[in-house]
Amino acid sequence: AQSVAQPEDQVNVAEGNPLTVKCTYSVSGNPYLFWYVQYPNRGLQFLLKYITGDNLVKGSYGFEAEFNKSQTSFHLKKPSALVSDSALYFCAVRPRSNDYKLSFGAGTTVTVRA
Amino acid sequence: EAGVTQSPTHLIKTRGQQATLRCSPISGHTSVYWYQQALGLGLQFLLWYDEGEERNRGNFPPRFSGRQFPNYSSELNVNALELEDSALYLCASSYLGGEIPYEQYFGPGTRLTVT
Numbered sequence A: 001a002q003s004v005a006q007p008e009d010q011v012n013v014a015e016g017n018p019l020t021v022k023c024t025y026s027v028s029g030n031p032y033l034f035w036y037v038q039y040p041n042r043g044l045q046f047l048l049k050y051i052t053g054d055n056l057v058k059g060s061y062g063f064e065a066e067f068n069k070s071q072t073s074f075h076l077k078k079p080s081a082l083v084s085d086s087a088l089y090f091c092a093v094r095p096r097s098n099d100y101k102l103s104f105g106a107g108t109t110v111t112v113r114a
Numbered sequence B: 001e002a003g004v005t006q007s008p009t010h011l012i013k014t015r016g017q018q019a020t021l022r023c024s025p026i027s028g029h030t031s032v033y034w035y036q037q038a039l040g041l042g043l044q045f046l047l048w049y050d051e052g053e054e055r056n057r058g059n060f061p062p063r064f065s066g067r068q069f070p071n072y073s074s075e076l077n078v079n080a081l082e083l084e085d086s087a088l089y090l091c092a093s094s095y096l097g098g099e100i101p102y103e104q105y106f107g108p109g110t111r112l113t114v115t
Helices: none
Strands: A003-005 A010-014 A019-021 A024-026 A032-038 A044-050 A056-058 A064-068 A073-078 A087-094 A108-113 B005-007 B010-013 B019-024 B031-038 B042-050 B053-057 B064-068 B074-078 B087-094 B110-114
Touching (some): A003 A087, A010 A019, A019 A108, A024 A073, A032 A073, A044 A073, A073 A087, B019 B087, B042 B074, B053 B064, B074 B087
Parallel strands (some): A010 A108
Antiparallel strands (some): B031 B042, B042 B053, B064 B074
16 A cells, blocks of 8 residues: 655645645555645645656746655755645655556645745 | 646535535646545545546545546545535646646645635
8 A cells, every 4th residue: 555644634834934735655666756846726836756767856936845865754844834825735656567546645734834 | 837726716615515616727647646635634635537547536425526527627526525625625636647646736726615
């Protein structure tokens, strides 16, 4: 069975400060890892993915994520948060197989205060 | 490039009725996925279609079904609606890349309310 954990329901940061959203996974093998963001009353927007190689992945809107195999983590980061980054963030995994479905974490609500 | 589109935006049904939700994928994408985002339950995988065939389904009862048309658009049908079917239903599309994990692109969703 595969599972994704986002241990924090909410993250609050001040604008201009670094932002980190945590994600750990439990999937056999080496899964593919994704981050999505959801704004109110909108669908999910793709931010970035990890396939293989460099443990630091750069994505859209200045976000990056660090893959750590030993800790089975894939934390999302942004060096300087903006108020407009306030949204719901989802980590997702997909196994390296013909099973293409995504398994999502419960989501983390990020609030960036001005 | 147009994104994934879904219709209707909102749908209100009564218990026992049937609901039909529609999705048009991004041009060139052959795979369509359906997810349910229910309050308190998070995002759960429902169905995956590719080239007109159902490839995988999540842990949902058979009254959740769908199909994919030759133009790769898709329908999700929910029969015998129950109150707990109230949720945001998200459709996503992607290329089918074999070993390449193409990301899924999501539509804005259909909000289904069952009264």
